[in-house]
Amino acid sequence: MSQDLAKRKAAEAALRYVVQGEMLGVGTGSTVNHFIDLLAERHFDIAAAVSSSEASTERLRAHGFKVIDLNAAGPLSVYVDGADESNHQLQLIKGGGAALTREKIIAGASAVFVCIADESKLVDTLGAFPLPVEVLPMARSFVARELVKLGGEPVLRANVITDNGNPIIDVRGLRITDPRALETAINTIPGVVTVGLFAHRPADRLILGSPSGVREVVAR
């Protein structure tokens, strides 16, 4: 419950980045759900949202927000999304909610990526949270073998297919000391759609909530 309150506080603090009348990139997850609900509760007037998942699209539309395709939106000024882990450089692990591919695309298309999370998500070294990798179905076993060569323990996520129709492999046992190198290495395995390591495109702001308040972390 206190973790949920912390998420809501982080989401609330991100509202100050929302520009009324403009388009807004919106991510996925329980922290973002608070953010979407707060946008509605506080009567924010955005032109439209570009959403990273069917779940967020449904929630946004249920509140009466217009949701458009990224192709129709062009570059975005702000993207708000959660994370499973962040290091002090604001490099992230994302994909716990299986939306990593669309999240990485929208983050890449946005000028400012505001990450919202509860304070437990800030770590010194990424990797305690299993690293999600979205793969094409026919490449599942091959990619898993390649991930073992990189030192990981791949586990197919049970009963999950992404919005793009693909399975996810969660990689345990990694201590990610060079996130950019690992992101590149996994990206170059044939059959990988997206690795949930956001190192080449980290967040620009990290808002961490706790039950007693929020703090904004600047990249070291």
Ligand SMILES: O=C(CO)[C@H](O)[C@H](O)COP(=O)(O)O
């Ligand atoms: O990457 C994500 C979805 O793919 C989420 O942002 C991440 O899993 C954090 O979720 P939550 O806000 O529920 O803790």
